[in-house]
Amino acid sequence: MRQFLTVLKFELNNYFKNKSFLLTTIVLMILAVGIIAVPGVIMNMDRGESGNSAVSGSVSAGEEADGDDSEESPVFFALWDKNGSIVDTGAFAASMGMNVEWISCTDADQVEKAVNSGEAEAGFIVEDLLHYTYVVENNSMYDMNQEAFSQAAAVTYRAQILTDQGIDPVQIETLYQTQPAVETQILGKDSAGNYAYTYMLIMVLYFLLIFYGQMIATSVTSEKSNRAIEILVTSVDSNSLIFGKVLAGAIAGLIQCALILGSAVGAYQIFGESWGGLLDNVFDIPIPVWAAFAVFGIMGYLLYAFCFGMLGALVSKTEDISKAATPITMIYLVSFFIAIFGMTDSDGILMKVASFIPFTSSNGMLIRISMGSVEIWEIIISGVLLAATCAVTGFLAAKIFRFGTLMYGNPIKFTTALKKIREK
Amino acid sequence: MKLEVINLKKSFGDKEVLHGISFSIESGKALGLLGRNGAGKTTTIRILMDVFHANEGSILVDGKPFRTKDFRIGYLPEERGLYPKKGVLEQLMYLAQLRGSSRADAKEQSMRWLKRLEVDEYAQRKLETLSKGNQQKVQLAQTLVCNPDLVILDEPFSGLDPVNSQILKDVIREQIQDGKLVIFSSHQMSYVEEFCEDIVLINHGDVVLSGDLAEIKREYGRNRLVIGLGTEFEEPQMTLEDCLGSMIRVVGRRKEKVIVELKDGCTREQLLAGLLETRLIPEDFGNYEPSLTEIFVEKAGDQA
Numbered sequence: 001m002r003q004f005l006t007v008l009k010f011e012l013n014n015y016f017k018n019k020s021f022l023l024t025t026i027v028l029m030i031l032a033v034g035i036i037a038v039p040g041v042i043m044n045m046d047r048g049e050s051g052n053s054a055v056s057g058s059v060s061a062g063e064e065a066d067g068d069d070s071e072e073s074p075v076f077f078a079l080w081d082k083n084g085s086i087v088d089t090g091a092f093a094a095s096m097g098m099n100v101e102w103i104s105c106t107d108a109d110q111v112e113k114a115v116n117s118g119e120a121e122a123g124f125i126v127e128d129l130l131h132y133t134y135v136v137e138n139n140s141m142y143d144m145n146q147e148a149f150s151q152a153a154a155v156t157y158r159a160q161i162l163t164d165q166g167i168d169p170v171q172i173e174t175l176y177q178t179q180p181a182v183e184t185q186i187l188g189k190d191s192a193g194n195y196a197y198t199y200m201l202i203m204v205l206y207f208l209l210i211f212y213g214q215m216i217a218t219s220v221t222s223e224k225s226n227r228a229i230e231i232l233v234t235s236v237d238s239n240s241l242i243f244g245k246v247l248a249g250a251i252a253g254l255i256q257c258a259l260i261l262g263s264a265v266g267a268y269q270i271f272g273e274s275w276g277g278l279l280d281n282v283f284d285i286p287i288p289v290w291a292a293f294a295v296f297g298i299m300g301y302l303l304y305a306f307c308f309g310m311l312g313a314l315v316s317k318t319e320d321i322s323k324a325a326t327p328i329t330m331i332y333l334v335s336f337f338i339a340i341f342g343m344t345d346s347d348g349i350l351m352k353v354a355s356f357i358p359f360t361s362s363n364g365m366l367i368r369i370s371m372g373s374v375e376i377w378e379i380i381i382s383g384v385l386l387a388a389t390c391a392v393t394g395f396l397a398a399k400i401f402r403f404g405t406l407m408y409g410n411p412i413k414f415t416t417a418l419k420k421i422r423e424k
Numbered sequence: 425m426k427l428e429v430i431n432l433k434k435s436f437g438d439k440e441v442l443h444g445i446s447f448s449i450e451s452g453k454a455l456g457l458l459g460r461n462g463a464g465k466t467t468t469i470r471i472l473m474d475v476f477h478a479n480e481g482s483i484l485v486d487g488k489p490f491r492t493k494d495f496r497i498g499y500l501p502e503e504r505g506l507y508p509k510k511g512v513l514e515q516l517m518y519l520a521q522l523r524g525s526s527r528a529d530a531k532e533q534s535m536r537w538l539k540r541l542e543v544d545e546y547a548q549r550k551l552e553t554l555s556k557g558n559q560q561k562v563q564l565a566q567t568l569v570c571n572p573d574l575v576i577l578d579e580p581f582s583g584l585d586p587v588n589s590q591i592l593k594d595v596i597r598e599q600i601q602d603g604k605l606v607i608f609s610s611h612q613m614s615y616v617e618e619f620c621e622d623i624v625l626i627n628h629g630d631v632v633l634s635g636d637l638a639e640i641k642r643e644y645g646r647n648r649l650v651i652g653l654g655t656e657f658e659e660p661q662m663t664l665e666d667c668l669g670s671m672i673r674v675v676g677r678r679k680e681k682v683i684v685e686l687k688d689g690c691t692r693e694q695l696l697a698g699l700l701e702t703r704l705i706p707e708d709f710g711n712y713e714p715s716l717t718e719i720f721v722e723k724a725g726d727q728a
Contacts, residue, residue, distance in 0.1 A: 006518065014510075223507075228505045228506050228507055229505070230501040230503055231501060232522075234475060234492070234499050234501075
């Protein structure tokens, strides 16, 4: 136990003194705070600007009605309205939701010339409100002009027809925009509401594993490549060594996560108002879900971390790690995608099966507890299976680690290592 | 403390690399473990250190099975290695603590050995920034930092300049004087001759020679003589064999002198008389005292 604690402390120190670890943590903390704070900062800036505008009093009442668009520079469109279908171009522009300056044309050539010369951003040749040609030099994927024009044409067309029928179009529009007031009473779990934080926890596990799995494997392999391993295995038993390494990785990872998530939560406490409660679902995680994350997430992480450590012992050069770790990375990716797809049907058969298989249950059971309905006995069985697999993998990792440590040279196959251990 | 290695056998796959190694050593003595590359020295040491398990045989300490965890062992492996990117003192303390020292003791012992080996000024430096010789001294410090009962040194002098070699020699002598049990593996026979009372020579996985080094040397020189005929003889071996072949057998050369072995029934006096009869007046005529290198070559060389 004393040796294990010595290894754990040494390995933790390695993480906390590692410049890239510290830098990554600080950068991600700043990023998390930044992302949460951005809308609030922008809102404050906007408030400041609108306050200044009001003081100057230079904006006319009509412009104020257009809100922010009044500040926008106008967009120039060439328009040939063959039959005079657009009676009020100002109102039409307002319907488009843009500050438009129309360049009036009398034929198609003029429209094309205006667009080609760059005088107009685009052009419209209007037969009537339901038929028009959009003229543009290069059609961009993000070009919204045509959609805006179509929408304005449809609104104008509807208004004309309604007016002809003696009906007030504003009244109809108001009627269409009326929404029923809904109050949801959830008796089970709110899968839609829980989706955000479940997704976040799955992603946290994913990054923990991909990042720290590689680091643990590298830590083991580098001791082989720098030949420190022979001194280590003769000074300490391999169980203490591999468990110390893996748990140090787990603790460092969780501390890093806690710091980053803590920064995000702290920032949300300050700037949450600017998000209008949008991220409440992400940060308001119930205690049972935290417990599921602590038990299944961490055990799953340890299970994979042991595998990474074991694979690290089978190679002698750090450049061979990624190749050796590919099979276990693939297994985790399969588990990850099952989880991502399974989140849309958390009570489906796929998630039920995945929640019992140790290599997928870290994500599977977390999702079922968070989003679906799960019996307590299912949680216990899955937990016991995962814990047992974790312990067996840990001791197997220690054996393979012991076997692989002095096998320098070419990477050793996992099956060969197992065979040799059995022979012993 | 008496350490006994009894009939160790070890196979890797189908190949048996140790065919029954036996030797023993007591505290306050150094044992020279000798052999050519691939003879089985490191495998024997690794079995002692419980890195490998022997297929057969046993290791006893004072008649009881030897368990590495019951003793403090200082081990300097042939494959040198520590953490290049870690501080010198930090890793020495880590290794001392792994072997049972308290933190305070680990720090005190680490600094003591760094100072003793004259590398204490690098205590806070990363290992990779030190010269090869100083890194080697840090390796030796890690071996001794836990105040070991058993010291196993595999090629300890490799990479050291003469000054550092002298420091290491003094340290090894101190360990022997302190009653430590020292196993010393090296290809540099002069060092083995300096420290080791006993030797074990392994060749192709077998012990081909073992025992008290002085006794072995005496035994080797018993019927052997060194004869120097002078520089005018271009082929002194051939001359001696042609003239005195019935009395002696030429076994080797030492520069211009010839090492001969008396045949059964022949005495030194008879040989001297024979030399005079054949008018071969020797410039040198004396007892042969073999060096360890000569014994090694004879026992483990290609002709062995």
